[in-house]
Amino acid sequence: xxxxxxxxxxxxxxxxxxxxxxxxxxxxxxxxxxxxxxxxxxxxxxxxxxxxxxxxxxxxxxxxxxxxxxxxxxxxxxxxxxxxxxxxxxxxxxxxxxxxxxxxxxxxxxxxxxxxxxxxxxxxxxxxxxxxxxxxxxxxxxxxxxxxxxxxxxxxxxxxxxxxxxxxxxxxxxxxxxxxxxxxxxxxxxxxxxxxxxxxxxxxxxxxxxxxxxxxxxxxxxxxxxxxxxxxxxxxxxxxxxxxxxxxxxxxxxxx
Amino acid sequence: xxxxxxxxxxxxxxxxxxxxxxxxxxxxxxxxxxxxxxxxxxxxxxxxxxxxxxxxxxxxxxxxxxxxxxxxxxxxxxxxxxxxxxxxxxxxxxxxxxxxxxxxxxxxxxxxxxxxxxxxxxxxxxxxxxxxxxxxxxxxxxxxxxxxxxxxxxxxxxxxxxxxxxxxxxxxxxxxxxxxxxxxxxxxxxxxxxxxxxxxxxxxxxxxxxxxxxxxxxxxxxxxxxxxxxxxxxxxxxxxxxxxxxxxxxxxxxxxxxxxxxxxxxxxxxxxxxxxxxxxxxxxxxxxxxxxxxxxxxx
Numbered sequence: 332x333x334x335x336x337x338x339x340x341x342x343x344x345x346x347x348x349x350x351x352x353x354x355x356x357x358x359x360x361x362x363x364x365x366x367x368x369x370x371x372x373x374x375x376x377x378x379x380x381x382x383x384x385x386x387x388x389x390x391x392x393x394x395x396x397x398x399x400x401x402x403x404x405x406x407x408x409x410x411x412x413x414x415x416x417x418x419x420x421x422x423x424x425x426x427x428x429x430x431x432x433x434x435x436x437x438x439x440x441x442x443x444x445x446x447x448x449x450x451x452x453x454x455x456x457x458x459x460x461x462x463x464x465x466x467x468x469x470x471x472x473x474x475x476x477x478x479x480x481x482x483x484x485x486x487x488x489x490x491x492x493x494x495x496x497x498x499x500x501x502x503x504x505x506x507x508x509x510x511x512x513x514x515x516x517x518x519x520x521x522x523x524x525x526x527x528x529x530x531x532x533x534x535x536x537x538x539x540x541x542x543x544x545x546x547x548x549x550x551x552x553x554x555x556x557x558x559x560x561x562x563x564x565x566x567x568x569x570x571x572x573x574x575x576x577x578x579x580x581x582x583x584x585x586x587x
Numbered sequence: 588x589x590x591x592x593x594x595x596x597x598x599x600x601x602x603x604x605x606x607x608x609x610x611x612x613x614x615x616x617x618x619x620x621x622x623x624x625x626x627x628x629x630x631x632x633x634x635x636x637x638x639x640x641x642x643x644x645x646x647x648x649x650x651x652x653x654x655x656x657x658x659x660x661x662x663x664x665x666x667x668x669x670x671x672x673x674x675x676x677x678x679x680x681x682x683x684x685x686x687x688x689x690x691x692x693x694x695x696x697x698x699x700x701x702x703x704x705x706x707x708x709x710x711x712x713x714x715x716x717x718x719x720x721x722x723x724x725x726x727x728x729x730x731x732x733x734x735x736x737x738x739x740x741x742x743x744x745x746x747x748x749x750x751x752x753x754x755x756x757x758x759x760x761x762x763x764x765x766x767x768x769x770x771x772x773x774x775x776x777x778x779x780x781x782x783x784x785x786x787x788x789x790x791x792x793x794x795x796x797x798x799x800x801x802x803x804x805x806x807x808x809x810x811x812x813x814x815x816x817x818x819x820x821x822x823x824x825x826x827x828x829x830x831x832x833x834x835x836x837x838x839x840x841x842x843x844x845x846x847x848x849x850x851x852x853x854x855x856x857x858x859x860x861x862x863x864x865x866x867x868x869x870x871x872x873x874x875x876x877x878x879x880x881x882x883x884x885x886x
Contacts, residue, residue, distance in 0.1 A: 344678070434673075435733060438639070439733070439736070440690065442658070
C-alpha cells in the first residue's frame with residue numbers, strides 16, 4: 332500500500348513539474364469559458380459581418396442565442412479537449428519504457444500492478460477533474476446569462492460524454508501496456524475509436540457503441556430519451572473495465 | 588554459503604544464443620568480478636537474475652530462493668545498478684532516494700536517516716539540483732546509493748565504471764570496497780585493472796558460458812608460470828647472457844625471459860654477479876588478468 336502511495340505521489344509530481352498539469356488546467360478552463368463566450372458573441376459577430384453578408388445575398392435578421400447554443404459549443408469543443416488530453420498523456424507509460432526508469436523501481440520491489448493502478452488513477456483523476464471543471468464553468472455562465480430551464484438532461488448528457496472519455500483513456504492504458512512507443516498508443520486508441528464511430532453509422536447498431544455517448548446534443552434538445560443511452564453506457568463501462576483488467580496481467584509479463 | 592547460484596542458464600534472442608549453459612556461484616561477502624567482452628552475455632545474465640528477462644532454461648537462486656520471472660520476490664535481497672542508470676529527471680537526488688525508500692516500505696524516520704547516510708557516502712549530500720542536470724558520474728553514484736538503500740544482501744552492478752573518467756572510476760571502486768562488509772558485490776566489467784584492484788573472486792565469460800572462475804588469488808597461483816624476466820643496462824650484456832644461456836629468449840630492448848626449468852634462478856644470478864652485469868629489472872612473471880582474459884577469449 333505504501334509503495335502504491337509513493338508511486339502515485341511520483342506520478343502527480345511528474346504531472347506538476349513537467350507542466351502537463353498546468354497545460355491541462357489552462358485548456359479545460361479556457362474551453363469552459365469559450366463555450367458561453369462564443370455563444371454570447373455570435374449575434375455581435377453576425378452584426379459585424381452583416382454588411383458583407385448582405386453583399387453576398389444573405390440577410391441577417393435578429394439572432395437570439397440561448398443556453399442551448401452554449402451547450403452545443405461545449406459538445407463541439409470537448410472532443411478537442413479529449414484529443415489534447417490523450418496526446419499529452421500518451422507517453423505516460425512508453426516514456427518510462429524508453430528511458431528505463433521503471434527498471435530501478437521494479438527491481439527494488441515495486442509490484443508491477445501498482446504501476447498500472449497508479450498511472451490509471453492519475454489519468455482518470457485528471458480527466459474527471461478537468462472535464463467537470465470545464466463543465467462547471469460552462470454551466471455557471473449559462474445559468475447566469477440565459478434561462479437554463481430550456482436545456483434538457485444537462486447533467487446526464489455530460490455524464491455520457493465523461494464516460495466516453497473514461498472509455499478512451501482505458502483503451503489508451505491497454506495500448507500503453509501492449510505497445511512500446513507512444514505512436515502505437517495513439518494509433519491503437521485512435522483506430523478503435525474510429526472503428527466504433529464507423530460501425531456507429533449503421534443505425535441499428537449505433538446505440539450499442541460507446542461512441543453513441545458523444546451525441547450530447549440530442550439529449551440537451553430532448554430529441555432522445557435517456558433510456559436510449561443505457562445500453563451504450565453499460566457497454567462502455569464493461570469494456571473499460573475489461574481493458575483495465577487485461578492491462579494488469581499483460582503488464583505483469585511485459586519485458587522491460 | 589553462496590549468495591547467488593546460477594545453474595545451466597540458457598537464453599537466446601531470436602537466432603542469437605547469448606547464454607549457453609552458464610554456471611556461476613558467488614560466495615557471500617565477496618566482490619565478484621564478472622569479466623567478458625562486450626556482447627559476451629554479462630548484462631543478459633544479470634537481467635535474468637533480476638527477473639527482468641525470462642530464461643529459456645536453467646535455474647537461479649538468490650540467498651537460497653528461486654528467482655521467478657515477472658513478479659520477482661528475490662529482488663528484495665538485491666540492489667541493482669544498471670549500466671546506464673536512469674532516474675526521474677524532475678526529482679532531486681534526495682527526493683529520488685526517499686521515493687525508493689517508500690517503495691520498499693521503509694519507515695519514514697529510517698528512510699530519512701538512511702537517505703542522508705547514503706548521500707553522504709556517495710558524495711551527493713550537498714546536491715540540491717534536479718537529476719536532469721547530473722553528470723554520468725553523479726548518476727552512477729546516485730545509482731549505487733539507491734541500490735544500497737534497503738541494505739541488500741547482493742549488490743549487482745552492470746559495468747559501473749565503464750563510462751567514467753579516472754576520478755569517477757576511483758570513487759565508484761572506493762564505494763564498492765567500502766560496502767563489502769555489509770553486502771556481496773557482483774559487478775560486470777571489461778576493465779581489468781578495476782578487477783585487480785578490488786575483486787576477491789572472478790569469472791571469465793566467453794560465448795555465453797563461464798570459462799574459468801574462482802578466487803582471484805588462487806587463479807593467479809594456478810596460472811603462475813615459473814618464468815623470469817630480466818633487463819640489463821647495456822645491450823652487450825644481453826649478448827653475453829644469451830651466449831652462456833642459449834635457452835633465454837630475447838623480448839624487446841635489453842630484455843630476456845627464461846624458464847626456471849631451463850636454468851635455476853640462483854645460477855643466473857651468480858653469473859650476473861660474477862660478470863658484474865648491472866641489472867635494471869629482475870622479476871618473476873605474474874600471470875596478468877589480461878593474459879588470462881586473452882587466453883580465455885581466444886579459445
